Amino acid sequence: MGRKWNNIKEKKALKDANTSRIYAKFGVEIYVAARRGEPDPESNRALKVVLERAKTYNVPKAIIDRALEKARGSSDETYEELRYEGFGPAGSMIIVDALTNNVNRTAAEVRAAFNKNGGNMGVSGSVSYMFDAAAVIGLEGKTPDEVLEILVEAEVDVRDIAEEDGAVIVYADPDRFHAVQEALRGAGVTEFSVAELTMLPQTYVTLPKEAVPQFEKLIDALEELDDVQRVYHNVDFGD
Numbered sequence: 001m002g003r004k005w006n007n008i009k010e011k012k013a014l015k016d017a018n019t020s021r022i023y024a025k026f027g028v029e030i031y032v033a034a035r036r037g038e039p040d041p042e043s044n045r046a047l048k049v050v051l052e053r054a055k056t057y058n059v060p061k062a063i064i065d066r067a068l069e070k071a072r073g074s075s076d077e078t079y080e081e082l083r084y085e086g087f088g089p090a091g092s093m094i095i096v097d098a099l100t101n102n103v104n105r106t107a108a109e110v111r112a113a114f115n116k117n118g119g120n121m122g123v124s125g126s127v128s129y130m131f132d133a134a135a136v137i138g139l140e141g142k143t144p145d146e147v148l149e150i151l152v153e154a155e156v157d158v159r160d161i162a163e164e165d166g167a168v169i170v171y172a173d174p175d176r177f178h179a180v181q182e183a184l185r186g187a188g189v190t191e192f193s194v195a196e197l198t199m200l201p202q203t204y205v206t207l208p209k210e211a212v213p214q215f216e217k218l219i220d221a222l223e224e225l226d227d228v229q230r231v232y233h234n235v236d237f238g239d
Helices: 002-017 019-035 045-056 061-072 103-116 144-153 174-186 209-223
Strands: 080-087 093-100 131-139 160-164 167-172 194-201 228-233
Touching (some): 019 061, 019 228, 045 194, 093 103, 103 209, 131 174, 144 160, 144 167, 144 174, 167 174, 194 228
Antiparallel strands (some): 080 093, 093 228, 131 167, 131 194, 160 167
16 A cells, blocks of 8 residues: 555645645645535535645645635635546646636646647546546554554444555545544544545556656646646556
């Protein structure tokens, strides 16, 4: 399961280089989640997931508060959730999730990013069938056995528990996200290094060395688009 964690590490590394862009995207995601329910994470589970993710990216409280305040106000700005699927070099598969207030703009930008960087867009379902939705929770300070004991005691079923890069990573069904966190909090865990609802590939591909720069350029081009929230892929970069 280490390769799964690597994909998340790649995304988390983005915050060091593109902090302001990451924060702006969280602002939109928080606003949308709050507008679709109550702006209270205790009664709005989707909002709570976004806020838990935001903590792992150190999103400032001011940005979170601004997005929640906007959601409480009279703003009539609406966003649509979109998913694009496509292919990169050497059989690589890519899923792009976006939040947009202009569907035509986003579709054109995503298509251009694929076309200009050696990829091509696929139809809906052409890639996603090779990925599984999952909750991924990471923590430090406990062993896998200790985490397993906590979750068994709390009667929370998970897919797998692994130790990766000094952290314990719990893989679970998406609807177990809150249950896993609450069980661990009940056992004294106060901070999570990872809190993601993600798409994990069922199998990975290793690119030929000469294809890696082009693939990385494609992923960068997609992630740099303002409307793109997440990019998932099935490439194993190794250690």
